[in-house]
Structures are given as C-alpha cells and as structure tokens.
Amino acid sequence: MLGNGEMVARLVLAGLMGSVIGFERERLQWAAGLRTHMLVCVGACLAMLVSAFGFSDMLGHKDVVLDPSRVAAQVVSGIGFLGAGTILLRGEVVKGLTTAASLWAVAAIGLAIGGGLYVAAIAATVIVVAILAGVKPIEESWRDRMQSRALHLTVKAGSLSIDTLQEVTGERASRVRQFVVRPGDNEGLEEVTIAFVRLPQASIDAVAERLKGNPAVIKVRTGSEM
Structure with missing residues (x-):
C-alpha cells in the first residue's frame, strides 16, 4: 500500500x-x-x-x-x-x-x-x-x-486550348487534373476552370500571372475547385 x-x-x-x-x-x-x-x-x-x-x-x-x-x-x-x-x-x-x-x-x-x-x-x-x-x-x-486548387478564367471563345495551357504552365502541366470549358454569360466568351493537384499556392499564383499576360484572357480568379 x-x-x-x-x-x-x-x-x-x-x-x-x-x-x-x-x-x-x-x-x-x-x-x-x-x-x-x-x-x-x-x-x-x-x-x-x-x-x-x-x-x-x-x-x-x-x-x-x-x-x-x-x-x-x-x-x-x-x-x-x-x-x-x-x-x-x-x-x-x-x-x-x-x-x-x-x-x-x-x-x-x-x-x-x-x-x-x-x-x-x-x-x-x-x-x-x-x-x-x-x-x-x-x-x-x-x-x-497536396491541396487541390483551381484557376477560373474568363477568355475569348476558342482562344485557350490544352496546347496553350501547356506552354503557359511549362513543367507544371503534369499537375493539371481537369480542364473544363463552359460557355460564358456573354456571347463570344468562355469560362474555363483549370484544376491542379499537389501544387503550392505560390506556383498557382505564378501561372495566374502568366495567364493575365495573355491578350485572350479577360479575367483570372484563383480559388477552390468547382
């Protein structure tokens, strides 16, 4: 005891x-x-x-x-x-x-x-x-x-393709999981969602900046995957 x-x-x-x-x-x-x-x-x-x-x-x-x-x-x-x-x-x-x-x-x-x-x-x-x-x-x-992230773009219709995206993203192209194109609210525009996996936010921001320099891209937004 x-x-x-x-x-x-x-x-x-x-x-x-x-x-x-x-x-x-x-x-x-x-x-x-x-x-x-x-x-x-x-x-x-x-x-x-x-x-x-x-x-x-x-x-x-x-x-x-x-x-x-x-x-x-x-x-x-x-x-x-x-x-x-x-x-x-x-x-x-x-x-x-x-x-x-x-x-x-x-x-x-x-x-x-x-x-x-x-x-x-x-x-x-x-x-x-x-x-x-x-x-x-x-x-x-x-x-x-490891988090899945996405870029949401408003572009001129038919101006953004997989080949164009690969040129912009470079070696990050292997991280693209989805590439979805939808008709935009206005005629002649398209809404594009590009989903990335296992890509840090800094790399997503770098891709967004390069896309903003493309004359066919009207608007670029970052956010969660839709």
Missing part, C-alpha cells in the same frame, strides 16, 4: 503533466483547454490509484479475487465520451479530432503516473507536446502542397 505522501505526489505530477499539454490546446483557444486536460489527467491518475490500491483490504478475505486493472480499464473506454464532445462538424469539415486525441493521451499519461511509471509518463508528455506544437507547421506545409 502506498503512503499518503506518495499518492499526493502522483496526483500533483499528473496535474502538472496535464497542464503542459493543456496549455498548448489553450493557446489555440480550443474548448478542451488547460483545466480540462489537467482534470482528465488527475482523474485518470486517481482511477489508477483506486484500481491498484483501493481494494487491498479486501484481498485477505476468503474467496475474494480482484482484478486490479478493471477500474483503470474503464478510463480508456470512458474518455471517448468526453473526447466526442470536443469534435464538431462545421459545414463539411470535422474539427476537434486532435484535441480529442490529446485528451485520450492525457488520460493514458494519468494512468501511467498512477501506476508509478514516471519516466514513461514524462516521456509521453514531451512527445505529445512535440507532436501538437512541432508537427503542426510541417502538417500545414504538406497539406498546402
């Missing part, structure tokens, strides 16, 4: 580890921020302490068999309900998955501290913070490169 001082120390450490991760979420003003992560970590730690040591006085009784992992195991499944509350659907975009995952990770860290696995808990905290804060710029850069 642990002493009271050791139990309090584990709970305090759990709160500290939860605050480190929660601060990163609080900085981005997510609903599950500093206090939520601290509470989850401390609560998970307490559940582990209860699971491992809370029923020790019952083990001496005849025919009493206890599984010390049963209470702690419920944290892993139960945290899913709290995580689901942080996930929102905004239009067609799902938000909050990363925060839900951080809550799940914080619960696991609390369980580790409650079980006395201090090195594992501290290492996991450092890794989680590195993932949340350090990997995000890399993820955004990669997403920016």
